[in-house]
Amino acid sequence: MSAGRRPLVAGNWKMHKTPGEAREFCTALAALVGSEPSVDVAVCPPYTALAAAADALAGTSIAVYAQNIHEAASGAHTGDISAPMLLDVGVQGTLVGHSERRAAGDTDDQVALRVRAGIDAGLLVVLCCGESLDTRRAGDTERWVTRQVQSALADVHAADIDRLVIAYEPIWAIGTGETATPAQAQDACATVRAVAAERVDAAALRVLYGGSVNPGNAAELMSQADVDGALVGGASLDPESFAQIVEAAA
């Protein structure tokens, strides 16, 4: 990874942990990571645990991100949460376009609007992209990822670079224990960077790999030239294993 791109390791908790469990986790993680880590560290609790996590991590360098946002700031959107609401409880960033959200109905158009809305509100947006197993087997990974990134960044501009991160997460590697090889991760992250270069200074853009990252494979994946960190699911639910992945990035 380039010296200009500070590594980021983010833990996506998905639909796990109560506020009490989040508090306990965050206190343990802060002790393990220390006060001045050489990498950026974030946790992405479910909505109900965001305030507890932000409270437990106040005064530490560990950030709290949400797992999704709605594109509107407020309104008649039952069940949704906006970027300004998240900022108010101490959230600094958000995932957008995770494959599990896309599978639940989030469209490319919504993803693009949410990237814009998150950046405009002042959040760091971690845009997620990645292909299915069928797409990979058909040899269409590059075309698929290119289309997803172009669509999501349709309204992103050079000035947005500091509030944008892109995570490449092949769907077939998520929660399966089957990790992309370092070469596959590198190839796809290089594609992401090349496509993002149409919009931003991609040499300064952080691109993460996600999909069955664990303490045993993290260092090799993150040592690839275009991989600037990791978006971790299952292995981020335990403070020790997540801290080991942070260590691997350092």
Ligand code: 13P
């Ligand atoms: P796993 O690390 O559990 O495969 O999940 C990856 C992921 O979806 C992170 O957003």
